[in-house]
Amino acid sequence: MSLPNLTPELRRQRIAARVVHEMNQGYYVNLGIGIPTLVANFIPPDMEVVLQSENGMLGTGPYPELGQQDADLINAGKETITEIPGSSFFSAAESFAMIRGGHMDLSILGAMQVDEEGSLANWMIPGKLVRGMGGAMDLVAAAKRVIVAMEHSTKTGAPKILKKCTLPLTGYQVVDTIVTELGVIHVRDVGLVLAELADGVTFDDIQGVTEATLLASPGLREMKG
Amino acid sequence: MSLPNLTPELRRQRIAARVVHEMNQGYYVNLGIGIPTLVANFIPPDMEVVLQSENGMLGTGPYPELGQQDADLINAGKETITEIPGSSFFSAAESFAMIRGGHMDLSILGAMQVDEEGSLANWMIPGKLVRGMGGAMDLVAAAKRVIVAMEHSTKTGAPKILKKCTLPLTGYQVVDTIVTELGVIHVRDVGLVLAELADGVTFDDIQGVTEATLLASPGLREMKG
Amino acid sequence: MNKEIATAEEAIADIRDGASIMIGGFGLCGIPENLIAALVASGPRKLHTISNNMGVEGFGIGLILEAGMIAEHTGSYVGENKIMERMILAGELKVNLVPQGTLAEQIRAGGAGIPAFYTPTGVGTMVQEGKEVREFDGKKYLMERALKADFALIKAWRGDRAGNLVYRKTAQSFNPVMAPAGQITIAEVDELVEIGEINPDQVMTPGIYVDRIFESPFSERRIERLMVRGGEK
Amino acid sequence: MNKEIATAEEAIADIRDGASIMIGGFGLCGIPENLIAALVASGPRKLHTISNNMGVEGFGIGLILEAGMIAEHTGSYVGENKIMERMILAGELKVNLVPQGTLAEQIRAGGAGIPAFYTPTGVGTMVQEGKEVREFDGKKYLMERALKADFALIKAWRGDRAGNLVYRKTAQSFNPVMAPAGQITIAEVDELVEIGEINPDQVMTPGIYVDRIFESPFSERRIERLMVRGGEK
Numbered sequence: 001m002s003l004p005n006l007t008p009e010l011r012r013q014r015i016a017a018r019v020v021h022e023m024n025q026g027y028y029v030n031l032g033i034g035i036p037t038l039v040a041n042f043i044p045p046d047m048e049v050v051l052q053s054e055n056g057m058l059g060t061g062p063y064p065e066l067g068q069q070d071a072d073l074i075n076a077g078k079e080t081i082t083e084i085p086g087s088s089f090f091s092a093a094e095s096f097a098m099i100r101g102g103h104m105d106l107s108i109l110g111a112m113q114v115d116e117e118g119s120l121a122n123w124m125i126p127g128k129l130v131r132g133m134g135g136a137m138d139l140v141a142a143a144k145r146v147i148v149a150m151e152h153s154t155k156t157g158a159p160k161i162l163k164k165c166t167l168p169l170t171g172y173q174v175v176d177t178i179v180t181e182l183g184v185i186h187v188r189d190v191g192l193v194l195a196e197l198a199d200g201v202t203f204d205d206i207q208g209v210t211e212a213t214l215l216a217s218p219g220l221r222e223m224k225g
Numbered sequence: 226m227s228l229p230n231l232t233p234e235l236r237r238q239r240i241a242a243r244v245v246h247e248m249n250q251g252y253y254v255n256l257g258i259g260i261p262t263l264v265a266n267f268i269p270p271d272m273e274v275v276l277q278s279e280n281g282m283l284g285t286g287p288y289p290e291l292g293q294q295d296a297d298l299i300n301a302g303k304e305t306i307t308e309i310p311g312s313s314f315f316s317a318a319e320s321f322a323m324i325r326g327g328h329m330d331l332s333i334l335g336a337m338q339v340d341e342e343g344s345l346a347n348w349m350i351p352g353k354l355v356r357g358m359g360g361a362m363d364l365v366a367a368a369k370r371v372i373v374a375m376e377h378s379t380k381t382g383a384p385k386i387l388k389k390c391t392l393p394l395t396g397y398q399v400v401d402t403i404v405t406e407l408g409v410i411h412v413r414d415v416g417l418v419l420a421e422l423a424d425g426v427t428f429d430d431i432q433g434v435t436e437a438t439l440l441a442s443p444g445l446r447e448m449k450g
Numbered sequence: 451m452n453k454e455i456a457t458a459e460e461a462i463a464d465i466r467d468g469a470s471i472m473i474g475g476f477g478l479c480g481i482p483e484n485l486i487a488a489l490v491a492s493g494p495r496k497l498h499t500i501s502n503n504m505g506v507e508g509f510g511i512g513l514i515l516e517a518g519m520i521a522e523h524t525g526s527y528v529g530e531n532k533i534m535e536r537m538i539l540a541g542e543l544k545v546n547l548v549p550q551g552t553l554a555e556q557i558r559a560g561g562a563g564i565p566a567f568y569t570p571t572g573v574g575t576m577v578q579e580g581k582e583v584r585e586f587d588g589k590k591y592l593m594e595r596a597l598k599a600d601f602a603l604i605k606a607w608r609g610d611r612a613g614n615l616v617y618r619k620t621a622q623s624f625n626p627v628m629a630p631a632g633q634i635t636i637a638e639v640d641e642l643v644e645i646g647e648i649n650p651d652q653v654m655t656p657g658i659y660v661d662r663i664f665e666s667p668f669s670e671r672r673i674e675r676l677m678v679r680g681g682e683k
Numbered sequence: 684m685n686k687e688i689a690t691a692e693e694a695i696a697d698i699r700d701g702a703s704i705m706i707g708g709f710g711l712c713g714i715p716e717n718l719i720a721a722l723v724a725s726g727p728r729k730l731h732t733i734s735n736n737m738g739v740e741g742f743g744i745g746l747i748l749e750a751g752m753i754a755e756h757t758g759s760y761v762g763e764n765k766i767m768e769r770m771i772l773a774g775e776l777k778v779n780l781v782p783q784g785t786l787a788e789q790i791r792a793g794g795a796g797i798p799a800f801y802t803p804t805g806v807g808t809m810v811q812e813g814k815e816v817r818e819f820d821g822k823k824y825l826m827e828r829a830l831k832a833d834f835a836l837i838k839a840w841r842g843d844r845a846g847n848l849v850y851r852k853t854a855q856s857f858n859p860v861m862a863p864a865g866q867i868t869i870a871e872v873d874e875l876v877e878i879g880e881i882n883p884d885q886v887m888t889p890g891i892y893v894d895r896i897f898e899s900p901f902s903e904r905r906i907e908r909l910m911v912r913g914g915e916k
Contacts, residue, residue: 071711089852096788294676306677
């Protein structure tokens with residue numbers, strides 16, 4: 001089950017569009033690399049959300065017009081960006097003081113694996129891939145709320161929401177909510193609670209591609225987007 | 226013995242003038258309140274020494290001309306001062322990161338008592354006076370070199386250089402050198418070594434007003450000024 | 451993002467008895483005069499204040515002390531406030547005297563998510579009492595805990611409605627250190643400007659740390675020791 | 684106070700085999716390009732480098748790695764450098780991977796005289812291995828040690844001959860953090876100005892932290908990912 005009618009790009013867009021509903025006016029938010037970066041495109045113009053970039057900026061703006069790029073102005077994904085009115089720049093120490101000090105309302109990250117306890121893994125596959133944790137471990141350790149935004153299954157169709165992560169962890173018991181193209185899942189003391197299901201997806205569909213046991217929320221409803 | 230031919234003001238001037246010889250071109254120096262503050266007046270114009278003020282400034286300048294004072298520009302003694310070319314301002318956290326990080330070449334403080342082990346006391350007299358330690362404890366804990374600049378005896382003629390401080394300490398075994406109007410004393414493993422004697426003062430004179438035992442340096446000479 | 455609040459009175463209205471309050475500045479320099487005045491007028495009691503100094507008799511943070519509103523104080527210097535010294539000696543005020551660098555670092559740690567750190571400052575002194583002493587590379591250090599507060603009252607030179615702040619000269623001191631350590635941080639500024647008027651490279655306190663901001667109607671900016679060339683005035 | 688040195692070559696001439704070296708910047712942004720080039724030309728070996736990233740193949744700090752000069756590296760991200768990833772997987776490079784915030788705080792602590800501190804980052808992960816875990820107020824933290832280096836190579840936008848530095852936009856990153864942590868700190872700047880030309884309120888790294896400074900003859904300022912409205916170029 002992976003909504004075969006959706007291209008990978010549309011899947012990613014759908015996830016990003018859904019994540020925006022977790023934001024509120026006045027939030028300070030850190031967006032990780034990958035799908036989380038797409039979230040910025042879906043923030044409604046009347047919602048003031050300040051985006052932090054862990055390399056030392058609050059108030060990141062959109063990509064520049066061609067020719068307006070500035071090598072001294074990049075985001076944590078090393079992409080050229082712009083400043084907006086109210087932006088500020090600061091050092092790496094200050095940036096992570098801000099993150100670790102619990103000042104971010106929301107941290108949105110991608111993941112290779114998430115598990116029933118809210119642990120996630122996204123920085124290495126032993127013997128195969130070493131990406132480094134970058135700022136991810138700090139972001140999940142201290143944000144007021146941590147959302148994982150990721151495709152529900154791997155490219156080969158294997159589940160990414162597991163009973164227990166098998167890869168080296170980025171954070172232990174830190175995730176609050178998981179948003180995929182198939183649904184929205186909250187990590188609770190009782191386990192993983194399915195709160196929303198994408199249009200056309202049944203509980204059995206999503207459980208079928210999820211290794212961890214899902215509990216249907218009494219208020220289970222259709223996924224916002 | 227307290228050089229009765231000197232007024233207290235001249236005594237203080239003499240101490241300050243002597244301390245300057247402990248400075249070198251390019252030094253970053255913190256001057257405490259009291260006699261240390263006077264030291265700035267004796268720095269020769271061709272010697273570049275940058276003075277730090279613990280409230281958040283490097284490169285403190287002289288007192289302003291009357292009418293040029295700025296309430297936002299004071300030193301650690303709450304006195305109006307000026308900036309000079311090359312000055313910089315920073316927060317209290319940065320100021321003490323600088324001090325505690327061992328970046329100051331020299332810290333010069335006044336003291337109520339100093340002892341044989343190089344401990345000093347300058348912030349309270351139990352039941353009688355509570356000044357607070359302010360930045361003094363940080364300054365003595367981490368400067369590359371700590372000099373106590375003080376009058377040799379109390380106003381009532383009691384010794385201030387003791388076998389063991391009786392007042393609550395500002396720092397334990399932290400002082401390198403003691404400069405008074407009578408002489409210059411280095412704190413060494415063997416004890417207090419008298420390196421210089423003021424003109425007209427004998428070893429017995431200075432030992433007579435010093436509770437701690439002084440050892441005459443083999444190179445004992447007349448005090449510079 | 452508009453954090454502007456109309457008056458100092460409104461800004462401090464929810465400070466209640468027993469609150470912990472950090473107050474910025476050094477001596478009388480860089481203190482939030484209007485917030486102090488409003489707090490004294492509002493009159494919450496049993497406060498725990500955290501500030502480097504306690505001002506002087508009749509001005510600055512000293513006004514809060516004189517109004518009998520303080521149950522406990524954490525700071526590094528008593529020096530210029532004779533009333534405070536008298537109260538300490540008489541045992542009428544619970545005071546935690548802390549080295550200034552330790553105080554600054556404790557507050558910085560509080561805002562930065564660091565619960566504790568080690569410092570060489572105070573080893574072998576009264577400050578060591580009750581604290582863990584630990585050796586690193588053969589040298590002794592004390593473990594010190596972070597400090598946070600319910601409110602941080604700070605003063606800046608310029609600020610915008612998003613809470614971005616710029617300080618001026620030595621009026622900086624503890625203000626940027628305390629901004630991140632207050633559960634609610636209130637800034638009074640000499641000049642409140644539009645968002646975008648402050649160069650992003652010159653922001654000293656990013657707006658994320660500031661919850662309420664207003665332009666000071668008035669600052670006396672009293673000078674504690676007017677020294678001029680030729681001596682004290 | 685004149686800390687000016689004529690060339691990058693002269694500035695790094697005393698970096699010998701086995702030295703520990705911090706290098707500022709983030710990705711290819713804010714890196715000391717001329718110092719890196721001079722270091723590669725000079726060719727000391729068995730270096731311990733400390734930097735957030737390792738640049739990319741053929742540019743930035745990666746050039747030092749490719750020249751076979753690094754014995755050990757401490758950093759937080761491998762991502763864009765495939766050569767480094769291959770060397771790590773093959774066990775050819777000793778790498779200490781550290782969370783970015785921990786790395787920044789360790790370096791800040793190194794310059795600030797803090798030998799160790801506690802952080803919530805990495806609890807329950809591989810990062811915890813071999814470290815003290817301690818509870819404060821019911822929450823677990825790891826103890827992390829400070830980092831210092833023999834040399835810190837940094838890049839600023841403007842600087843004066845006294846070593847005062849100003850950074851520009853996100854080219855700030857690790858540069859001001861590393862300046863105080865180097866036994867010898869060397870700054871390359873786009874523009875070297877006279878003492879007094881930098882507003883004292885706008886100094887980001889006070890000169891006390893800088894030992895040598897020179898004006899970059901050239902900076903390529905390569906962009907790693909040119910994103911523009913409408914997509915990647």
